[in-house]
Amino acid sequence: METMVRFEGVTKEFSPGNYGVLDLNFEVKKGEMVAIVGKTGCGKSTAFGLLVGLTKPTSGTITVDGCDPFRDFDQFRGKIGIVFQNDRLLPWRTAVENASVGLEIMGIEEKQRRDIALEWLQRLGLSGWEDKYPHELSGGMRQRVAIARAFTMDPSLILCDESFSALDELTATRLRKEFMSLVKENGKTGLFITHSINEAIEMANRILIFHKPGHVGREIHVPEQLDVHENENLRQEILNSLGA
Ligand SMILES: Nc1ncnc2c1ncn2[C@@H]1O[C@H](COP(=O)(O)OP(=O)(O)O)[C@@H](O)[C@H]1O
Ligand SMILES: [Mg+2]
Numbered sequence: 320m321e322t323m324v325r326f327e328g329v330t331k332e333f334s335p336g337n338y339g340v341l342d343l344n345f346e347v348k349k350g351e352m353v354a355i356v357g358k359t360g361c362g363k364s365t366a367f368g369l370l371v372g373l374t375k376p377t378s379g380t381i382t383v384d385g386c387d388p389f390r391d392f393d394q395f396r397g398k399i400g401i402v403f404q405n406d407r408l409l410p411w412r413t414a415v416e417n418a419s420v421g422l423e424i425m426g427i428e429e430k431q432r433r434d435i436a437l438e439w440l441q442r443l444g445l446s447g448w449e450d451k452y453p454h455e456l457s458g459g460m461r462q463r464v465a466i467a468r469a470f471t472m473d474p475s476l477i478l479c480d481e482s483f484s485a486l487d488e489l490t491a492t493r494l495r496k497e498f499m500s501l502v503k504e505n506g507k508t509g510l511f512i513t514h515s516i517n518e519a520i521e522m523a524n525r526i527l528i529f530h531k532p533g534h535v536g537r538e539i540h541v542p543e544q545l546d547v548h549e550n551e552n553l554r555q556e557i558l559n560s561l562g563a
Contacts, residue, residue: 323475326366331377482511519557
């Protein structure tokens with residue numbers, strides 16, 4: 320399988336002895352769904368910033384779809400779709416205008432970007448809500464618009480940063496499932512930063528447990544099918560590894 324993301328011996332030292340990540344190594348293959356979990360301060364956000372090219376590593380190599388996200392920042396636009404914890408919708412724009420904002424930045428003409436955005440809103444069950452403003456939508460619906468916005472750019476990698484943690488559990492569970500099938504059906508690669516063990520087990524093929532200072536302390540493969548006991552054992556295993 321081809322590699323989508325590779326961190327090789329990546330260190331980010333903010334000030335002498337203060338490491339965001341230290342000798343961080345991991346790989347995500349194309350088509351994989353990988354979750355990163357870890358306690359506060361273990362380097363998840365630092366890894367995120369490095370991955371999207373917002374910060375430059377002190378040493379080591381990062382490649383995303385064959386590019387260096389920091390050096391090749393400009394060519395990088397549209398390659399990564401990001402779904403944040405808060406929907407970050409623009410309040411003065413309708414659902415369809417919000418969903419197409421990335422296409423607008425990419426310079427796609429209006430008719431085409433509206434068509435693409437409408438199609439994704441429809442896939443996310445928002446037909447009939449296209450012209451509503453964020454304040455007219457529920458939290459779950461707003462997050463659906465944010466997911467549509469990430470997909471409209473047809474990115475090869477979809478990155479989630481606590482994307483479902485602000486939603487009630489029922490809405491979150493439903494939306495995670497839909498999100499996962501969209502990632503799979505469209506041949507995308509998914510990388511999820513989350514503090515929810517349930518979410519990691521539900522969504523990922525593989526879980527990377529980060530330990531402080533920023534490195535992969537443990538890696539867990541998640542079997543396709545889990546019965547209740549296996550699920551509970553896996554939860555315990557992750558909990559134990561997190562505490563280390
Ligand atoms: N901009 C920064 N300047 C200085 N130290 C930072 C900065 N960002 C993160 N750190 C430090 O790097 C470590 C990892 O932080 P972070 O990546 O935010 O962890 P997480 O997202 O897992 O909570 C922490 O010790 C934090 O204090
Ligand atoms: Mg963080």
